[in-house]
Amino acid sequence: MEIESKGVSVTLSGREIVHRVSVQVKDRQFVGLLGPNGSGKTTLLKSIYRVLKPSEGAVCIDGEDIRRMSYRESAKRTGVVSQFTSMSFDFSVEEMVLMGRAPHKTALSRDTEEDYRIAEEALRRVDMLDFRDRSFLTLSGGEKQRILLARALAQQVEILVLDEPTNHLDIKYQIQIMDVVKSLGVGVLAALHDLNLTLMYCDYVYVLKNGSVVAEGPTEDVITEALIRRVYEVDCSVQRHPKTGKLHVVFFPGSVGKGE
Amino acid sequence: MKSHINRRHVLLGTLILVFLGLLVLSVLLSVMIGAVPISLKDVYRIILYNTTRLAIGDADTLTHGTLYEIVWNVRTPRVIMAAVIGVTLAVCGVVMQATVQNPLADPYILGISSGASLGATFSIMIGASALFTGVLAAMGTAFWAFGGALGAMGLVMLLAHMGGGRLTSAKLVLAGSVVGSLCGAFTNMMIYIGQDAENMKSVTYWLLGSMVSARWDKLAMPGICLGFGVLFFLTQTRTLNTLLLGDEAAVTLGVNLGKWRRIYMIATSLMAAVAVCTCGIVGFVGLMIPHIVRGFAGSDHRFLLPLAALSGGIFLIWADVIARVLIPKSEIPIGVITSAIGAPIFVYMMVRKSYGFGGAD
Numbered sequence: 001m002e003i004e005s006k007g008v009s010v011t012l013s014g015r016e017i018v019h020r021v022s023v024q025v026k027d028r029q030f031v032g033l034l035g036p037n038g039s040g041k042t043t044l045l046k047s048i049y050r051v052l053k054p055s056e057g058a059v060c061i062d063g064e065d066i067r068r069m070s071y072r073e074s075a076k077r078t079g080v081v082s083q084f085t086s087m088s089f090d091f092s093v094e095e096m097v098l099m100g101r102a103p104h105k106t107a108l109s110r111d112t113e114e115d116y117r118i119a120e121e122a123l124r125r126v127d128m129l130d131f132r133d134r135s136f137l138t139l140s141g142g143e144k145q146r147i148l149l150a151r152a153l154a155q156q157v158e159i160l161v162l163d164e165p166t167n168h169l170d171i172k173y174q175i176q177i178m179d180v181v182k183s184l185g186v187g188v189l190a191a192l193h194d195l196n197l198t199l200m201y202c203d204y205v206y207v208l209k210n211g212s213v214v215a216e217g218p219t220e221d222v223i224t225e226a227l228i229r230r231v232y233e234v235d236c237s238v239q240r241h242p243k244t245g246k247l248h249v250v251f252f253p254g255s256v257g258k259g260e
Numbered sequence: 261m262k263s264h265i266n267r268r269h270v271l272l273g274t275l276i277l278v279f280l281g282l283l284v285l286s287v288l289l290s291v292m293i294g295a296v297p298i299s300l301k302d303v304y305r306i307i308l309y310n311t312t313r314l315a316i317g318d319a320d321t322l323t324h325g326t327l328y329e330i331v332w333n334v335r336t337p338r339v340i341m342a343a344v345i346g347v348t349l350a351v352c353g354v355v356m357q358a359t360v361q362n363p364l365a366d367p368y369i370l371g372i373s374s375g376a377s378l379g380a381t382f383s384i385m386i387g388a389s390a391l392f393t394g395v396l397a398a399m400g401t402a403f404w405a406f407g408g409a410l411g412a413m414g415l416v417m418l419l420a421h422m423g424g425g426r427l428t429s430a431k432l433v434l435a436g437s438v439v440g441s442l443c444g445a446f447t448n449m450m451i452y453i454g455q456d457a458e459n460m461k462s463v464t465y466w467l468l469g470s471m472v473s474a475r476w477d478k479l480a481m482p483g484i485c486l487g488f489g490v491l492f493f494l495t496q497t498r499t500l501n502t503l504l505l506g507d508e509a510a511v512t513l514g515v516n517l518g519k520w521r522r523i524y525m526i527a528t529s530l531m532a533a534v535a536v537c538t539c540g541i542v543g544f545v546g547l548m549i550p551h552i553v554r555g556f557a558g559s560d561h562r563f564l565l566p567l568a569a570l571s572g573g574i575f576l577i578w579a580d581v582i583a584r585v586l587i588p589k590s591e592i593p594i595g596v597i598t599s600a601i602g603a604p605i606f607v608y609m610m611v612r613k614s615y616g617f618g619g620a621d
Contacts, residue, residue, distance in 0.1 A: 046508075049511070050511055050512075070516070071511060071514045071515060071516045072514035072515075073514075074514070075511075075512060075514025076514065078512075079512070082508060082509075082512070085506055087506055088361055088362060088504075089358075089361075089363065089504040091501075091504070091558070092558070095558075095560055099501060099502060099505065102498060102502050102513045102514060103513060103514035105498060107496060108495055
């Protein structure tokens with residue numbers, strides 16, 4: 001299953017935040033979306049998961065325009081973990097995860113044994129099974145984030161859209177969440193801040209700046225010292241680590257805004 | 261594999277049955293109480309005969325006489341009306357809170373109560389015949405109250421849509437309070453220039469709500485409308501749960517938020533308007549009952565909605581009993597009772613702290 005944005009622009013209160021961006025996630029590909037704060041990553045993702053409407057262009061799943069699908073239909077195929085916003089009502093962790101089953105249910109159908117099993121499995125994957133009866137609002141930021149991922153897992157989708165999924169998480173759970181997502185074998189589009197995590201997990205990246213794609217390609221080809229300098233305005237060194245065999249980025253202190 | 265039959269769910273399911281039993285019991289017991297005490301046996305006999313034609317004892321007293329009149333034509337419709345209105349307001353409160361994602365919302369949030377007050381005050385203080393001729397002039401207070409409620413609702417929706425953009429809860433709440441104070445100003449103006457003590461009393465009486473007018477023929481319409489409304493919402497619990505998660509989460513879980521929010525708001529407001537024009541403005545029930553029930557049943561609408569509905573019915577039946585017996589030979593407006601009971605309970609819940617009014621502490 002593939003998802004892509006075709007020349008999507010998004011305008012918010014008269015300002016164009018995203019300008020003709022085309023990104024594509026091929027079947028089972030792990031795609032990273034990079035860019036500094038305010039570069040339009042979140043806005044682009046929101047237009048992909050239908051919270052914002054593009055002012056031009058289209059978002060397609062397997063070539064079919066999502067505007068022609070019901071919300072339920074797109075929710076059966078695309079799961080989302082976004083940055084958590086506050087909620088005024090409380091639910092238990094288990095109830096929260098079970099809501100991931102909503103797109104597969106009709107108004108009157110009950111939660112079946114199967115739904116509970118799926119929810120339980122999702123909680124186990126994010127290592128939160130012991131929390132199933134806890135109230136969601138009493139959880140820490142990182143725990144909430146893992147529950148939201150569990151909810152998206154319970155949705156059993158073929159495409160996951162993640163907006164900074166590792167926010168609020170300590171390093172153990174950053175790696176755990178990325179491992180879980182990677183192991184699902186589904187298409188992933190993730191906005192990420194951490195370049196090292198990007199290098200560890202992403203097959204392909206797009207780099208956004210001021211609402212436009214400034215670079216794209218296989219992760220290791222794109223993340224270079226020159227690009228980081230150009231996009232994030234910091235100096236760094238990109239090296240191959242002898243143990244992992246992967247590239248990693250080391251930043252230099254005091255390098256902001258110097259040079260060029 | 262652990263069975264999904266969760267202990268909590270069993271408990272809440274049982275509670276629904278218990279509350280259903282309590283509601284039936286409340287109906288039977290409350291018909292006994294009043295200026296003329298009537299034995300449970302007579303109440304049971306008369307209600308049974310008139311609903312199922314099963315005669316117990318002297319058949320003549322089942323369809324004639326003072327006892328029959330009081331039980332079947334005065335108290336029973338009144339108690340049923342209290343139950344219907346209580347169920348409706350509680351359900352509308354729960355749905356409205358979910359729809360605008362604000363635990364402080366009540367069924368009147370779209371200006372229903374202020375619009376209805378304006379309409380009713382106009383009808384009582386000035387009188388429709390002073391300004392209109394023909395059909396409009398002949399319409400009673402209930403008509404003007406309903407009209408006022410719909411007018412206010414339309415205005416709120418219009419204001420909330422103004423300036424484009426999506427329909428957000430904040431816009432609705434603000435538009436609701438703007439229309440509320442506008443209608444309030446006109447209502448007060450009419451009362452002030454009216455200066456007629458008798459009319460003023462009937463306005464006050466109307467605004468505070470009463471079940472006094474209940475009769476079988478007047479009960480049919482609201483009963484049917486509200487019954488369908490409540491049944492509709494009982495099928496919507498899954499969508500309602502999703503709405504509580506917030507706009508964005510609802511969309512990503514496949515709920516067409518804009519569409520459902522509009523449908524729910526219009527449906528609850530219409531139901532509230534029907535309730536208001538039937539028996540005046542009964543305050544606090546639609547706000548308080550959902551909170552109290554959420555305090556022990558949680559936010560899951562599969563349990564919250566039926567439990568709140570039953571609690572609302574039971575609560576209003578007993579509030580109405582108090583309204584008619586507290587002062588002998590006189591009636592207290594039911595809104596006074598609901599607020600007088602509701603406020604201390606609310607304070608207790610605030611002090612108890614374990615309940616965060618929907619949010620975390």
